Amino acid sequence: GMEMxxxxxxxxxKIENVIFEFKRMIKGEKKSFKLDINEVKKIMExxxxxxxxxxxxxxxxxxxxxxxxxxxxxxxxGFMTENNNVPKKTAQYIKENFKPHIDRIDKSLFxxxxxxxxx
Numbered sequence: 001g002m003e004m005x006x007x008x009x010x011x012x013x014k015i016e017n018v019i020f021e022f023k024r025m026i027k028g029e030k031k032s033f034k035l036d037i038n039e040v041k042k043i044m045e046x047x048x049x050x051x052x053x054x055x056x057x058x059x060x061x062x063x064x065x066x067x068x069x070x071x072x073x074x075x076x077x078g079f080m081t082e083n084n085n086v087p088k089k090t091a092q093y094i095k096e097n098f099k100p101h102i103d104r105i106d107k108s109l110f111x112x113x114x115x116x117x118x119x
Contacts, residue, residue: 001025002064006080008090015093020080022063033063037098044101054105070109077102 002024009017020035043049043056061072077099082091 006086006090008087008093010089013089015089018090018093018098022060024063026063031063033060035060037094040101041097050101050104050108053101054108057105070106073102073106073109077106 002022005021005023007019007021008015009019017036017038019037021032022035023030023032025031040053043053046052057072057076058069061069064072064075066072066075080086080091080094080098082088086094
């Protein structure tokens with residue numbers, strides 16, 4: 001089993017941050033992984049931020065045990081929406097402040113795949 005918590009931090013109804021916390025049992029021990037959107041934004045502003053963020057997500061992929069990294073990117077890019085019962089303001093914050101970074105990774109993976117296929 002796995003749990004996913006989405007914690008919205010707001011002030012007077014305005015979302016200021018969203019933190020994802022993923023929990024699961026691994027070999028009888030409960031493990032967790034947190035993903036703070038404001039921290040992601042700070043990382044992405046740094047030189048080499050995309051690479052740093054991608055490496056961080058690779059450890060999350062190990063945690064989730066998806067068969068490949070692309071599946072994690074698709075999950076993060078498509079799951080956190082109102083369609084999956086995420087509250088509207090939280091989903092909007094995720095769409096504006098997190099999804100663009102996931103989309104950059106997805107685009108980067110696509111370009112890499114194309115380059116490898118052409119060789």
